Amino acid sequence: MEEHSVHVDANAMIKKLKEEGILLVWDRLKEQEPQCGYCSLGLSCRNCAMGPCRIDPFGEGPQKGVCGADADVIVARNLARAVASGAASHSDHGRDLVEVLARVGKVKAYSVKDAEKLKKVAQEYGINTNKSVEEIAFELAEAMLEDFGSKKEKIQFVNRAPKKRIELWEKLGIIPRGIDREVVEIMHRTHMGVDNDPVNILLQCLRTALADGFGGSMIATEVSDILFGTPEPKMSEINLATLKENEVNIVLHGHNPIVSDAIVEAASDEELLKLAKEYGAEGINLAGLCCTGNEVLMRKGIPMAGNHLIQELVIGTGVVDVIVVDYQCIMPAIVDVAKCYHTEVVTTSPKAKFKGAIHIEFTPENAHEKAKEVVKLAIERFRERKAELVKIPNVKPNKLMTGFSVEAILKVLGGTLQPLIDAIKNGSIRGVVGSVGCNNPKVKQDYSHITLAKRLIENDVLVVDTGCAAVADAKAGLKVPEAAELAGEELRKVCESLGIPPVLHFGSCVDNSRILVALSALANELGVDISDLPAAGAAMEWYSEKAIAIGAYFVASGLLVVLGVPPPIYGSKLVLDVLTSKVEELTGGKFVVEPDPEKAAEIIIKHIEDKRRKLGI
Numbered sequence: 064m065e066e067h068s069v070h071v072d073a074n075a076m077i078k079k080l081k082e083e084g085i086l087l088v089w090d091r092l093k094e095q096e097p098q099c100g101y102c103s104l105g106l107s108c109r110n111c112a113m114g115p116c117r118i119d120p121f122g123e124g125p126q127k128g129v130c131g132a133d134a135d136v137i138v139a140r141n142l143a144r145a146v147a148s149g150a151a152s153h154s155d156h157g158r159d160l161v162e163v164l165a166r167v168g169k170v171k172a173y174s175v176k177d178a179e180k181l182k183k184v185a186q187e188y189g190i191n192t193n194k195s196v197e198e199i200a201f202e203l204a205e206a207m208l209e210d211f212g213s214k215k216e217k218i219q220f221v222n223r224a225p226k227k228r229i230e231l232w233e234k235l236g237i238i239p240r241g242i243d244r245e246v247v248e249i250m251h252r253t254h255m256g257v258d259n260d261p262v263n264i265l266l267q268c269l270r271t272a273l274a275d276g277f278g279g280s281m282i283a284t285e286v287s288d289i290l291f292g293t294p295e296p297k298m299s300e301i302n303l304a305t306l307k308e309n310e311v312n313i314v315l316h317g318h319n320p321i322v323s324d325a326i327v328e329a330a331s332d333e334e335l336l337k338l339a340k341e342y343g344a345e346g347i348n349l350a351g352l353c354c355t356g357n358e359v360l361m362r363k364g365i366p367m368a369g370n371h372l373i374q375e376l377v378i379g380t381g382v383v384d385v386i387v388v389d390y391q392c393i394m395p396a397i398v399d400v401a402k403c404y405h406t407e408v409v410t411t412s413p414k415a416k417f418k419g420a421i422h423i424e425f426t427p428e429n430a431h432e433k434a435k436e437v438v439k440l441a442i443e444r445f446r447e448r449k450a451e452l453v454k455i456p457n458v459k460p461n462k463l464m465t466g467f468s469v470e471a472i473l474k475v476l477g478g479t480l481q482p483l484i485d486a487i488k489n490g491s492i493r494g495v496v497g498s499v500g501c502n503n504p505k506v507k508q509d510y511s512h513i514t515l516a517k518r519l520i521e522n523d524v525l526v527v528d529t530g531c532a533a534v535a536d537a538k539a540g541l542k543v544p545e546a547a548e549l550a551g552e553e554l555r556k557v558c559e560s561l562g563i564p565p566v567l568h569f570g571s572c573v574d575n576s577r578i579l580v581a582l583s584a585l586a587n588e589l590g591v592d593i594s595d596l597p598a599a600g601a602a603m604e605w606y607s608e609k610a611i612a613i614g615a616y617f618v619a620s621g622l623l624v625v626l627g628v629p630p631p632i633y634g635s636k637l638v639l640d641v642l643t644s645k646v647e648e649l650t651g652g653k654f655v656v657e658p659d660p661e662k663a664a665e666i667i668i669k670h671i672e673d674k675r676r677k678l679g680i
């Protein structure tokens with residue numbers, strides 16, 4: 064049987080769990096096959112009770128739904144609802160952070176860790192910063208909440224985009240007015256009998272995606288930096304061997320640092336450490352999963368257990384005492400796997416409860432106590448481990464360098480982007496690519512992310528990565544300064560002189576907003592638009608609606624975006640044509656679907672060279 068992952072630790076765990084008779088994501092995918100062809104093409108609609116309806120892709124059966132909607136309308140509407148869900152997920156996460164920001168000074172668990180950034184962002188919002196940190200935090204939170212509403216003509220961070228880009232968005236009528244407003248408008252437009260012009264629907268997809276990228280996600284990133292510290296380069300470790308057999312292990316899974324950060328604090332509580340030792344553990348060990356893992360890795364160097372497809376496997380080590388989650392990308396299946404071990408799944412958000420899990424609800428007011436409660440529960444579960452089920456894969460943790468916020472990069476460069484611009488101009492860095500997104504069991508885990516990143520750096524293209532792609536590249540050893548050896552000669556020299564890896568960890572998925580900030584700054588310095596830059600995006604193993612929103616805001620910002628997993632748009636020639644071709648005339652960006660990472664790399668490199676030629680560099 065072909066292995067499901069490129070990694071030894073994952074394959075060892077898959078084998079173990081299989082032997083134990085536990086069904087995993089790959090087994091469930093098999094059970095689902097063949098998956099529905101109509102849905103895969105985007106041709107099914109259940110938006111109303113006259114349906115559900117399906118359009119026959121071969122032109123023999125029905126070509127219209129009961130209401131008269133054709134393939135183009137149905138495909139565009141389905142895509143729009145995915146963008147709305149993705150944008151809503153990032154943005155609601157952002158709002159939760161803003162609500163914490165508003166309470167700074169009134170709650171124990173949270174404070175402002177980066178006052179300089181607080182002031183800088185507050186000034187962008189036009190707030191007078193000549194007052195206490197708590198007052199600024201409150202006023203900034205109030206101003207950010209306005210961005211979620213519907214009273215504005217333009218959300219604030221849109222102003223960070225290059226002027227030409229903003230003018231273009233104005234011309235296209237896709238300036239996001241309010242984050243919630245754009246999401247709601249998609250839900251409205253896709254109701255039966257509202258927007259029946261597929262191109263008009265697609266434009267609203269771009270506007271809503273921008274409300275995510277320059278709105279909800281950017282707010283999430285900035286407020287996380289303010290509350291938990293702006294990341295700086297640091298070393299850490301990654302893979303399943305970051306779990307410790309002799310320690311209490313708590314796995315942090317989900318997205319929002321509000322919970323994971325509080326647990327990190329609680330895990331160093333003296334009393335709890337004493338208790339853990341009394342119970343026979345040598346300490347309390349934390350390991351991250353998915354994006355909340357990226358958050359605490361970027362800021363605190365907390366080791367990372369893995370990415371999306373590791374979440375069931377991590378429990379299979381038999382040493383995870385508690386897996387604590389907030390929301391997003393948490394498979395309901397982990398509760399079933401946990402039942403076969405001593406592991407407790409702890410949910411923390413009123414928005415995300417799981418049948419079979421223990422619910423310990425976190426609020427900004429109680430986070431301190433609740434975090435300790437979770438750690439205590441983990442200590443108690445430690446004693447219940449089933450020795451016969453314990454097996455941590457016999458590998459060494461991979462090292463990685465993390466923490467590349469835009470601010471940190473500026474510091475590395477000596478305070479200005481000029482060295483980077485010079486390197487791009489003289490060709491030692493041919494271009495920059497954001498490699499983002501998930502794992503998908505339809506792709507051998509991490510193969511496409513890693514192959515793409517390797518090919519790009521070999522060709523002197525700097526890679527910045529986020530989310531699960533970032534974990535993949537780190538496990539492949541691409542995020543240590545020594546990985547400069549794997550880069551082309553020119554990129555290698557740049558990395559060696561700066562002491563950085565050729566693949567830079569930009570953070571979690573909301574931190575794709577850092578890519579927007581970095582590219583906007585680069586474009587501004589060069590006096591061009593983002594679409595003129597030798598840059599691109601890739602989501603080679605995407606699965607999530609959030610990744611669709613990210614891809615759409617990259618395209619709206621002028622980037623070529625390669626998707627390694629086909630999106631459900633092939634049922635409409637028109638939608639396919641708009642998104643993979645015509646949109647380029649509007650925004651300068653477009654989607655390319657290319658599952659083969661070798662070919663994806665060729666497409667991206669050609670794109671970068673074209674852009675360089677046009678810039679005359």
Ligand code: BF8
Binds near residue numbers: 354499501530532607
């Ligand atoms: O927000 S990359 S699988 S964990 S959706 Fe999810 Fe995809 Fe991972 Fe983070 Ni992003």
Ligand code: SF4
Binds near residue numbers: 129
């Ligand atoms: Fe069918 Fe139209 Fe209703 Fe969709 S909105 S389910 S196509 S009748």
